Amino acid sequence: MMTNDRDSMARDGEALARVRVLLQNYPRLSQTESDEVAHFLKKGAPIDIGLLASDRSIWETAQVFKAANPHYFKLSYKVYAAWMVALTLIVGSLALLKDFAVE
Secondary structure (H helix, E strand, O other): OOOOHHHHHOOOHHHHHHHHHHHHOOOOOOHHHHHHHHHHHHHOOHHHHHHHHOOHHHHHHHHHHHHHOHHHOOOOHHHHHHHHHHHHHHHHHHHHHHHOOOO
């Protein structure tokens, strides 16, 4: 496992080290291990993702993992629904403000 002084800046150093090892073993991962890598790549702290990306060979493997497993990284319908509700509220609010405008 390749670690360095930058890893001391990690928010979750154990998870970073674990995912680094898992990615070194990719594509020979179990379903549970794939779930763990995907969770880290999707929800990991930005500093941890950046530290992972600083290792070129590991990051290239992570990119291959993401390309091979797009189902982990798609947005759910709930996200799209939330955006539609937010946009509807914004447009509705702007329409109400226009009605109250002084001419």
